[in-house]
Amino acid sequence: MLDATRTATPPQMQRVKGHAAVVMGARGLVDLAQSGSAKAMLPKVHGPVPEVVFLNTSGGLTSGDRLAYRLEAGAGTALTGTTQTAERAYAATADGPDASVQVALSAGAGARLDWLPQETILFDRARLSRRTTAEIAGDARFLFVETVVLGRAAMGETVRRLHLRDRREVRRAGRLEFLEPLEIDAALLALRDHPVTLNGARAIATIGLFERGAEALADLLKPLSRDGVRTGVSGWNGKLVIRAEAADGYPLRRYVAEALTTIRRAPLPRVWQM
Template sequence: MFDHAPLQRSDGEARIALRDGRIAALRQSGSAKVMLPRTHSSVPEIVFLNTSGGLTSGDRLEYSVTLGAGTRARATTQTAERAYRAEDGPARAIVTLELGAGASLGWLPQETILFNGAGLQRQTRVEMAGDARYLGIETVVLGRAAMGETVARLMLEDSRTIRRDGRLLLLDPLRLTDAALARAGGMALLGGARAFATLIFVAPEAQAMLPALRAELDEPGVQGAASALEGRLVLRCLAADAWPLRRQMLRLVERLQPGATPRCWQN
């Protein structure tokens, strides 16, 4: 009998730093790529891509953006990330975002699609200096409705940590397991939804924007709620299908940062 060869795992790392509107550092290896496509906007658009086509057991993916003082940019992913069945432990993804004083970043990745049996541990770490501004969204879709897919088994650990000048500003953890999915029809969890999203806005005017964002929560088929404290706002949405949720999130992004929608979201 021949021993089974170990399965090949993907390992990708893409890092980019911008200062004074120019690339100050760039590194990419393995399955992770980073691009700066030409746009008609004065704000650079950073696009990350995982060429492995998805994540499964043992895969590792790391994205990093560093903005120098006063630098503005938005960053996204070229397509939805996919997490497939993971029988031998979860895949791991790390996103590190560093903003210098006066910098402004929109972290606007496309959806993460979780297939049945997926395992994913993801950490998003945001380090902000001085009066930096941050807008971030994260959308998760449980299977593809158009393909008739259902998700009954998975392990998702997804956390977002935001610090300003080294002090913790926001900690937003999520853990979704088989047991949670079994009772996900309850309103305390997903309420039967198969797509959900979180938006975080950190800026001096964040609390003042709360009424305007609540007024925007009127997309048919989407439920949402928002709360805010001084300098930061958190909004969450649920939907039975990913498309109305995407439309809702795009409208919210445009309300907070007009013209910030990444070009690849519009394809």
């Protein structure tokens, strides 16, 4: 006889956990660690600057997933970090926890670190909390880009509900140099066409360069333009910040690639296929 008092146990959903870390010194690789779905690859390159490519083998993020990446350029080291492809954040379970991504970056004395992940694509009902922190020495050079795309225009996707918490911090010699908190939720998406919110944009990007004399590049970058891409370029006190937005991810990606190539005076990592 069946026990009528027994209640069904909710199924436990499998969640992604992963951590990958790379430490590079002036003489080459110092440390490499990886676990779970987070992987780090060091492809062969034909230039003097090594590249580290991070990969999430789960294919995307959803409610409760946890990823952590760490990239360290030791004293006197030049290093470029990127991701193999765009990261995707899919629909979360109802009232479920956010997916979490933690990125820790470090550049030692005289180091040059470029953090150039490809875009993050958010799908309807995604929940993502991400924090990127960079600790750089007083004379280090640091360049980063972060691009967020709200659904795929080519697939006719419209994102109406999601929750994104995205925070970026840069500290030079322990002092806060740059802080950019970003939060997007359903209330903001309902006003996406308002000039003080997204102004109709589906894709947004921030580029930051922290280097002595970085502000001098502002006049070089202001003339760069792409049809359908709106930009703002600011330079001051050893900092250059570019913010760009577009109604589609593809033209924004092309603009970001051109701006990064101009800043770096070098091609983008090969995984950035255009």
